[in-house]
Amino acid sequence: MHGVKRVQYSQAALEAKKQRDHDKLKAYLALSDDVIARKSHDMSNEAFELTTRLLRMNPEFYTVWNYRRDMFIESLFPQRSPSEVNELLSDDLSLTFELLKQHPKVYGIWNHRRWCLEHIPDGPSPDDVNGYRNSTWNKELFVVEKMLDADARNFHAWNYRRYILATMPFPPPPKSELAYTTRKIEANFSNFSAWHQRSKVLTTLWETGELDRVKSIEEEFELVRNAMYTDPDDQSVWIYHAWLIGNGNYAARLQFEITSIQELLDEQPDSKWCMESLVRYKRLLIEKHAENLGDKKALVDSCLELLAKLRDIDPPRRRRYDEIAEGIRSGNEMQ
Amino acid sequence: MTSSSQLLIPLHVRYIQSLGENKDDLTYHLTAHLRMNAVYWGLTALCIMDHKDALSKDETIEYVMSCWVDEAGAFGPHPDHDPHLLPTLSAIQILVIHDALDRIDVPRVTKFILSLQQPSGVFAGDQFGEIDTRFLYSAVNALSLLDQLHQLDVEKTVSYIKQCKNFDGGFGAVIGAESHAAQVWVCTAALAILDRLDVIDQDTLAWWLAERQLPNGGLNGRPQKLEDVCYSFWVLSSLSVLRKVSWIDADKLTSFILSAQDTENGGIADRPGDLPDVFHTIFGVAGLSLLGYPGLVDIDPVYCMPANLIESKGLRKGWEALPRKAS
Numbered sequence: 001m002h003g004v005k006r007v008q009y010s011q012a013a014l015e016a017k018k019q020r021d022h023d024k025l026k027a028y029l030a031l032s033d034d035v036i037a038r039k040s041h042d043m044s045n046e047a048f049e050l051t052t053r054l055l056r057m058n059p060e061f062y063t064v065w066n067y068r069r070d071m072f073i074e075s076l077f078p079q080r081s082p083s084e085v086n087e088l089l090s091d092d093l094s095l096t097f098e099l100l101k102q103h104p105k106v107y108g109i110w111n112h113r114r115w116c117l118e119h120i121p122d123g124p125s126p127d128d129v130n131g132y133r134n135s136t137w138n139k140e141l142f143v144v145e146k147m148l149d150a151d152a153r154n155f156h157a158w159n160y161r162r163y164i165l166a167t168m169p170f171p172p173p174p175k176s177e178l179a180y181t182t183r184k185i186e187a188n189f190s191n192f193s194a195w196h197q198r199s200k201v202l203t204t205l206w207e208t209g210e211l212d213r214v215k216s217i218e219e220e221f222e223l224v225r226n227a228m229y230t231d232p233d234d235q236s237v238w239i240y241h242a243w244l245i246g247n248g249n250y251a252a253r254l255q256f257e258i259t260s261i262q263e264l265l266d267e268q269p270d271s272k273w274c275m276e277s278l279v280r281y282k283r284l285l286i287e288k289h290a291e292n293l294g295d296k297k298a299l300v301d302s303c304l305e306l307l308a309k310l311r312d313i314d315p316p317r318r319r320r321y322d323e324i325a326e327g328i329r330s331g332n333e334m335q
Numbered sequence: 336m337t338s339s340s341q342l343l344i345p346l347h348v349r350y351i352q353s354l355g356e357n358k359d360d361l362t363y364h365l366t367a368h369l370r371m372n373a374v375y376w377g378l379t380a381l382c383i384m385d386h387k388d389a390l391s392k393d394e395t396i397e398y399v400m401s402c403w404v405d406e407a408g409a410f411g412p413h414p415d416h417d418p419h420l421l422p423t424l425s426a427i428q429i430l431v432i433h434d435a436l437d438r439i440d441v442p443r444v445t446k447f448i449l450s451l452q453q454p455s456g457v458f459a460g461d462q463f464g465e466i467d468t469r470f471l472y473s474a475v476n477a478l479s480l481l482d483q484l485h486q487l488d489v490e491k492t493v494s495y496i497k498q499c500k501n502f503d504g505g506f507g508a509v510i511g512a513e514s515h516a517a518q519v520w521v522c523t524a525a526l527a528i529l530d531r532l533d534v535i536d537q538d539t540l541a542w543w544l545a546e547r548q549l550p551n552g553g554l555n556g557r558p559q560k561l562e563d564v565c566y567s568f569w570v571l572s573s574l575s576v577l578r579k580v581s582w583i584d585a586d587k588l589t590s591f592i593l594s595a596q597d598t599e600n601g602g603i604a605d606r607p608g609d610l611p612d613v614f615h616t617i618f619g620v621a622g623l624s625l626l627g628y629p630g631l632v633d634i635d636p637v638y639c640m641p642a643n644l645i646e647s648k649g650l651r652k653g654w655e656a657l658p659r660k661a662s
Contacts, residue, residue: 001362001605001610001612001614002563002605002609003605003609004609004610005608005609005610006597006604006608006609006610018359021359021360021361022359024361025359025360025361025364028361028364028365029364032364036415039415058365060365060366060368061367061368062368062417062419063368063411063415063416063417066417066461066463069463107465111463111465115463153557153559153560155507155508155512155513155515158512158513159507159508159509159511159512162511162512190558190559192513192557192558192559193513196501196502196503196513196514197513199501199502200511234559235546235558235559236558236559239502239503239543239558240502243502243503315584316548316552316583316584316587317545317546317548317582317583317584319581319582320541320542320545320579320582
């Protein structure tokens with residue numbers, strides 16, 4: 001269990017709570033025993049309603065979700081028209097949406113939602129076999145947007161979003177998803193989940209050639225610079241920036257970013273992330289562009305000085321900084 | 336409330352022993368779907384605290400076997416619950432700890448596990464098809480404990496993990512998913528078992544993991560999230576496989592874990608002041624073991640099981656924990 005506070009109860013309050021819990025438990029166990037006793041053979045509407053009640057009490061009880069799906073397949077669907085099947089599934093989509101609002105991180109609820117989407121029947125007519133599907137899948141983006149508005153870091157919701165985009169009959173174009181990540185990032189630069197999604201969407205757009213990689217990365221550096229200056233303490237931006245730099249093959253870009261980050265460090269002299277990034281990019285200059293460097297020793301000394309400062313301002317990670325410094329010194333000596 | 340600058344082992348042992356006793360506890364019944372996992376967590380915690388015999392071996396084995404679902408060739412988490420890969424792994428781990436693997440029909444369980452691999456290389460948890468790298472790890476771990484790893488399509492399995500690699504060096508639950516410390520652990524540990532740590536950008540990932548430590552000494556699972564004792568295991572064991580445990584502050588993390596103990600009733604919580612549970616108890620104790628806390632037994636960070644047991648089966652991989660302090 002996460003985030004459940006220990007509470008001190010008075011004797012009277014404790015007794016009252018015990019009685020409430022006891023009644024709740026009795027009801028729960030009676031229902032649970034009843035449902036479990038039925039699951040091997042009872043596919044009736046009555047049993048179906050019992051699973052609804054039980055799942056409202058305990059949506060993590062995956063065996064009961066399994067039983068519910070078995071009932072759909074073995075008895076509820078075979079008796080009904082496509083329109084009725086579609087309605088049953090719509091009802092379960094409503095049920096799961098309601099449960100997700102109270103239990104946004106329960107795997108079983110998200111799983112059942114996917115199952116429902118994947119079992120939408122052909123219809124409403126022989127001329128329009130995808131009508132039910134299109135209409136339902138199109139609504140899913142709204143559903144997942146609501147969930148992400150409530151908690152922008154909910155990875156269940158993000159994974160579900162990616163699943164919808166990958167599976168829906170007529171998905172919006174990747175550029176539209178890029179715009180979604182821009183909105184999320186501009187709402188909150190610390191939204192690592194949005195930066196992560198952006199890294200995936202951009203990679204796709206570069207691979208398909210829809211966006212020119214070089215030009216796109218230049219624009220990304222601008223976006224990141226804005227975020228850096230707004231919130232220099234947020235690690236999301238710096239980790240994303242390191243990804244943009246990549247293997248550091250472009251010396252001019254490295255130099256430009258180093259200058260820019262140094263300016264920020266001048267304004268924020270205790271910024272760990274500025275220092276960490278300067279070390280990273282100066283090391284790349286030393287490793288990849290040594291032949292073009294004017295004063296290599298100055299770069300090396302600068303790294304060692306920054307690493308010494310990092311040891312002081314970020315003591316938990318001092319061993320890492322020491323190892324990097326050792327690496328720079330020995331690499332330097334080898335040349 | 337007494338000071339919690341020490342691990343209160345006798346108290347936590349009693350806490351674990353008491354877990355099945357309060358049949359009036361609503362939470363206990365609401366978590367029946369996790370029972371097999373909980374038994375494994377409690378048993379492993381007892382092993383690491385060197386009190387393996389605090390729970391009856393025979394009763395434990397009897398419970399495990401009462402969850403066998405013969406038509407599937409697999410285990411559920413509780414009698415009459417549906418079989419699934421997660422409780423199947425926990426069942427195998429419990430039986431290995433109790434040297435009772437002969438109770439399992441190995442070919443049938445192997446068949447169940449292998450049947451869950453998808454064309455992409457990931458594993459589903461059961462026939463309803465939910466996929467997750469947690470299940471991939473469970474399959475790899477289970478097959479290796481059953482000595483059936485040779486039946487696995489390793490290339491296919493590794494290729495799925497490769498595709499889960501993210502811009503920060505970490506791994507997510509599925510292809511495209513955000514890096515999360517628990518998913519990083521399952522992917523790293525699976526790669527360790529399969530001798531494919533070459534897949535990992537070790538420097539980048541170790542950096543991302545080191546950045547999980549917060550000013551209060553606790554570790555979080557992702558950027559901007561709260562500290563939580565369970566990450567003491569997920570993050571630390573990943574660092575241990577990468578041989579970079581020194582990249583976090585051991586003393587501060589130790590203090591954080593100890594401060595999350597329930598000093599009245601025993602057990603460890605996700606953070607100080609919260610209710611304890613067996614999940615956070617094992618991962619707090621396991622984290623302390625990796626940090627070299629005195630008086631604890633070595634834990635294998637790849638399997639989350641006693642290290643000497645894994646070593647005796649010839650399954651130990653090249654990980655590094657901090658040396659055990661004398662006191």
